[in-house]
Amino acid sequence: MEVDLKAIRSEPDSAEFTDTVFNCVVPYIHDCRDRSSVSLVCRKWCELDGLTRKHVTVAMCYSTTPSRLCRRFPLLESLTVKGKPRAAMFDLIPEDWGGYVTPWVREITNSLKCLKSVHFRRMIVRDSDIDILTRTRGHELRVLKLDLCSGFTTEGLLNIGKFCYNLRTLYLQESLTVEKDGEWLHELALRNTVLESLNFYMTELVKFDFKDLELIAKNCRQSLVSVKISECDLTDLVNFFNFAVKLEEFGGGSFSNQPEKYTGLKFPPLLRRMALNFMSQPEIPIVLPFAARLTKLDLLYALFDTDDHCFLVQRCPNLEVLDTRDVIGDRGLQVVGQYCKKLKRIKIERGDDEEGFVSQRGLIDLAQGCLELEVLHVNLTDITNEALESVGTHLKNLYDFRMILLDKEVNVTELPLDNGIRALLSGCTKIERLGVYLRHGGLTDVGLGYIGQYAQNVRYMLLGFTGESDLGLLELAKGCPKLQKLEMRGCGFSEQAVAAFVLHVPSLRYLWIQGYRASQNSSGILAMARPFWNMELISSEIQMSPRNMELHQPPSLLAYYSLDGQRTDIPRTVLPLYPPLEYH
Numbered sequence: 001m002e003v004d005l006k007a008i009r010s011e012p013d014s015a016e017f018t019d020t021v022f023n024c025v026v027p028y029i030h031d032c033r034d035r036s037s038v039s040l041v042c043r044k045w046c047e048l049d050g051l052t053r054k055h056v057t058v059a060m061c062y063s064t065t066p067s068r069l070c071r072r073f074p075l076l077e078s079l080t081v082k083g084k085p086r087a088a089m090f091d092l093i094p095e096d097w098g099g100y101v102t103p104w105v106r107e108i109t110n111s112l113k114c115l116k117s118v119h120f121r122r123m124i125v126r127d128s129d130i131d132i133l134t135r136t137r138g139h140e141l142r143v144l145k146l147d148l149c150s151g152f153t154t155e156g157l158l159n160i161g162k163f164c165y166n167l168r169t170l171y172l173q174e175s176l177t178v179e180k181d182g183e184w185l186h187e188l189a190l191r192n193t194v195l196e197s198l199n200f201y202m203t204e205l206v207k208f209d210f211k212d213l214e215l216i217a218k219n220c221r222q223s224l225v226s227v228k229i230s231e232c233d234l235t236d237l238v239n240f241f242n243f244a245v246k247l248e249e250f251g252g253g254s255f256s257n258q259p260e261k262y263t264g265l266k267f268p269p270l271l272r273r274m275a276l277n278f279m280s281q282p283e284i285p286i287v288l289p290f291a292a293r294l295t296k297l298d299l300l301y302a303l304f305d306t307d308d309h310c311f312l313v314q315r316c317p318n319l320e321v322l323d324t325r326d327v328i329g330d331r332g333l334q335v336v337g338q339y340c341k342k343l344k345r346i347k348i349e350r351g352d353d354e355e356g357f358v359s360q361r362g363l364i365d366l367a368q369g370c371l372e373l374e375v376l377h378v379n380l381t382d383i384t385n386e387a388l389e390s391v392g393t394h395l396k397n398l399y400d401f402r403m404i405l406l407d408k409e410v411n412v413t414e415l416p417l418d419n420g421i422r423a424l425l426s427g428c429t430k431i432e433r434l435g436v437y438l439r440h441g442g443l444t445d446v447g448l449g450y451i452g453q454y455a456q457n458v459r460y461m462l463l464g465f466t467g468e469s470d471l472g473l474l475e476l477a478k479g480c481p482k483l484q485k486l487e488m489r490g491c492g493f494s495e496q497a498v499a500a501f502v503l504h505v506p507s508l509r510y511l512w513i514q515g516y517r518a519s520q521n522s523s524g525i526l527a528m529a530r531p532f533w534n535m536e537l538i539s540s541e542i543q544m545s546p547r548n549m550e551l552h553q554p555p556s557l558l559a560y561y562s563l564d565g566q567r568t569d570i571p572r573t574v575l576p577l578y579p580p581l582e583y584h
Helices: 005-010 012-028 032-039 043-052 066-072 086-090 102-111 127-137 154-163 183-191 210-219 234-243 281-286 288-293 306-313 326-339 360-369 385-394 418-427 445-454 470-477 495-504
Strands: 055-058 078-082 117-121 143-147 150-153 169-171 176-178 197-199 226-228 249-252 273-276 296-298 321-325 345-349 375-380 400-405 433-437 460-464 485-489 510-514 533-538 542-544 550-552 556-561 574-576
Touching (some): 183 210, 210 234, 326 345, 360 375, 445 470
Parallel strands (some): 197 226, 296 321, 321 345, 433 460
Antiparallel strands (some): 510 556
């Protein structure tokens, strides 16, 4: 969008006409990037954007204050706030780092009178926060998501059932909740008749009564389309499935390796998205009658070997989303490429066993067969430049690519992967999210230079054990014109190179790096200091992970833009690096 501001200023009638047009047009601009561009044209358009914006995502909870956000966007209907860095999901950030929702809850309940949807991700939520939110805004809330959150109990969830009787979506997936009883689900079942999506998948909420699930399905018979629960035997859900006639997605439950128990189990007729937990080969016939209509299949926690994957996947020709482990193997990916021509998203995680091996052969078959792929996350044991070239040649719709080279095999067929990365990025020009997590020698300084040259649309980047020297990072800094978020681990760059990179990439808004060459006084890092740029050193103290494992992580650096200044809830594991005095 190009605007001749000089012409507008010189012709008052033209300016008035332009403002009138934009008053009518701006409310229909929904893309957040277009909105941001419009708001930068002039103060009046910025104010108009603020008054008409319906949804805002705060990518880092300390990047602004709740009051500042509410003043600018007083008529918000939907708000997403993200807290802890993504590294917290892998126990790389201390549990007490921060990310409390309390100031956000207090402000939005007082200021955002139109708010209908709240999504907190990787944040610390107290029962008192839920109590305030539900008592003041519960009757108007349509969507409440506590996504990968912690700090609350089922007593807090009880208030959701009591006060949020118009709730359409309740999402608790992978949140750490202290369970006292199952009354929260009973309260929800008694009061809600419009629920569309209920998700407490991958949580420890197991004390619920199956009768309450049945009551939800019965009361919300015409609206309920998605339910994902924690572990329970599916034979207890026979009546639930009978009532949930509109159900399109189901996840959770479990099978007990006794296939004769499930002969009378019938899934709803519209079901087409499933997560199969603890299912083994004898139970596969249960899903075969409707396998052909499945569009999404989550096999991350299925007890399948490669043969089981091949047997089931070839009977799912309409599959669009597949999540699984590397036990699928090259042979499984060959079957996916042969039978699943509509596939758009595939994520292959690392399995706990040593049977899973995905290599360049499987990646090539996948790329050649699934031409509609948009998201490809893969954990590999072997890789070649040819495989990456194949991805670049065939997957023109790819916008999210992440590759992790595992250490299951000592020897890799071909390193470095410089030419393959160049071919991939030059062919997949739509890539906005790029992850390249290798091992030492996997990508040289030349390869980092290729990323900078060809990653023209990349906004998020993850680099692991890439590059040889500071020169590679400086070559990367010459490109990446849209890069906003960068995470690096084990790359070994100096503080001076990291600072130079930040200063040469003006679009960068967020940086997390672990394993750089740190000095004793962090003098090199201070070179990147500037107004509104927060820097935090996270110590290398031994930590206890949520899984009660003792971890000893090297220190890491977190830096991000913030209109709020230095945050006040700094834990002892974090050392804030203040900028020079002239910036205060």
